[in-house]
Amino acid sequence: MGILEDRVVIVTGAGRGLGRGEALECARQGAAVVLNEFDPATGAAVVAEIESSGGRAVLVEGDVSQVEVADRLVAVAVDSFGQLDALVNNAGILRDRTLVKMSPQEWDAVIAVHLRGHYAATHAACGYWREQNRPGRMVHTASTSGILGNFGQANYGAAKAGIAALSTIVAQEMAKYGVTSNAIAPAARTAMTESAYGDIPATESGTFDFWAPENVAPFVAWLCSDSAGDISGKVFGVQGDTVELYQPYTSVAVIENDGQRWEPEQFTDRIGSLFEESGIVAQAEFMMSKLRYTMSQR
Template sequence: MGLLDGKVVIVTGAGRGIGRGEALECAAQGAAVVVGEFDADAGESVAKEITAAGGRAVAVSGDVAEAATADALVSTAVSTFGQLDALVNNAGILRDRTLAKMTDDDWDAVVWVHLRGHFLPTRAAVRHWKEAKRGGHLVHTASTSGLLGNFGQANYGAAKAGIAAFSTIMAMEGARNGITSNAIAPTALTRMTLDLMPQEFRDKRDESIKRGEFDFFAPENVAPLVAFLCSDASDYISGKVFGVQGDSIEIYQPFTSVAEVTNDGKRWDPEDIPGRIDELFGDSGVQPGAENMMLRMRHQILEER
C-alpha cells in the first residue's frame, strides 16, 4: 500500500535532478506517472526506470512552456491512465548574471520556462478537472531565491517569487472545486546547483557518501514531501509554501506586515517621513539596508554539514 495507490501524477522536468526523484517516489507510492521532459532521452530513461521496477509510466517530451506540450501532458495522463490526480510543476533553468550584464534573452528564457511553464500545465490540469467535475492536487516549485532573494538571480528570483504568488492564487481559486495548490522551495545538489558549491565542500560530501552517511543534499530528499502533497492525505493543506532539503521540512510565512507608523489621520508630508521611518525598523527589527539572507542561510548550512 502506497500513499498514491491508483493515482495518476504528472511531473515536469522529471528527466533528472529533483523532478526525477519526485517521479520515482510517486511511482514507488503507487502512482502512474507522466514524465514531462524537454530532453526526450532523459525522460524516456526515467519512464523505463519506473516500468522496470514494476510501475506505470509514460514520457512526454517537449517544452512545458509551450501550450501543445502542456496540453499533451494532461491528455496523455487521461488517455493512457484514465484520469489525472496531481500535477507537479518542476521544470526549470538558471541563467545567473547581475542585472547590468543580463541580456534580454537571459531574462526572457528564465521567466518563460518558470512562469509560463507553471501557467500552461496548471491551466490544462484545472480545465480538465473542471470538465471532469473532480478535484486534484497542484505542487509548484518556488525557490528561496524568490522568497529571500539571491545575488545574481534577478530573473530567476522574480520568476520564483511569482510562482509562490501563483500557487497562493491557485489555492484560492481551486478551493471551491476540491483543488489544492502548494509550493515548495527545495535545496539539493543537482546539475543546476553543483557547480555553485565550493570544491572543498563537494569533496567533503563525496567522502561522507562513501562512508554511507545520509546525503543531506541528495535531490531524492525533496520527493517524499511532494508525494504527500500529491496525495489525498494532504487534502486540508493549500496555499502554503514549504522549504524542503535533506531531512528538513519548513513552512514559510507569506509576506506579512510587521510594524506600522501612522500620521494622525492625515496624508503624510514627505519631509516628515525621515523623522518617523526608523520607528518601523526599531519596532520590527527589520534592517534598513540591503540584506543577503540567502547567503547567510547557505553559510549556516555549509557550516552545519
C-alpha cells in the first residue's frame, strides 16, 4: 500500500520534467492526481501513463497563473475525486537575462507563472481547506537561484525567493487548519536546465542517475503524506539521493548606538564590525559557488 492511498493531489506543470515525475510518483503511491499543464499534449500523455498503470488522473489544461484555471483545479479535484489533500506547485519558465538587458515582458512573464501561479493555486486550495476545515499539504517549488541568488536570473530568483517567503507565511496562516506548507529547491536534468546549463549527460544505465528528474519526486510525495504533518514552513534542497535543509535568513550580527539615533557618517567606522563579527564579506558574492551539488561540476 502506498503512502498516498485514497489521497487527492494537484500537481501543476505536470506534463514533463519534475512535475511529471511528481505526478507519476503520487499516483504510484495511491493518490488520484489532478494534473495542470500549459501544453495539453504532454499533460494528456502523463494522464494516459498514470491510467495505463491502473491509477486515476485528470488533466486541467491552461496557464496556472490565471485565477480561473487555479480555481478549476480545486473544483475538478472535488468533482472528480471527492476531495483535495495536497497541492504541488511546480509550473515554471525561464527568461534568463542580466537585469540591464531584461525587458519588462521577460520580467512579467516569469513573475506571473511562478509567483502569481503559486499564489493562485495556493489561494484556491487554502480557501477549500479552510472552508472544509480539512488538513492539507502544500509543496511549493523555490530554487537556489532565489535563496542564494544567481547571475542572469533577477526575474526568476526574485520569484523563487518570493515563493520561499510565500510558503513560510502560508505555513503560519494555515497551521490552525492542520495545513502544512513547505518549499523545495530542486535540481535535476530537465528541459529547463538544459536551456541553462546545456546537456547534462545521463549516468550509464544500471547505475544511479543522480540528475534524473524522477529523483525529486519521492520526497515531494512524502511531504504530501500524513507522516509529514509536523513539518511546515521549511525549505529543502532536493537532488539525486540527497535532501538538504536550508536555514532561513537569520540575523548574525548587530551594532548599536548607546540608545541614540545614528548620524549617517558614523557607519563609515562602525559598519565593519558587522562583517568582522559574522565573517560575511561586504562585497557582492557568487553564492551559487557554495552549493553542495552543482550540475556544472558533477
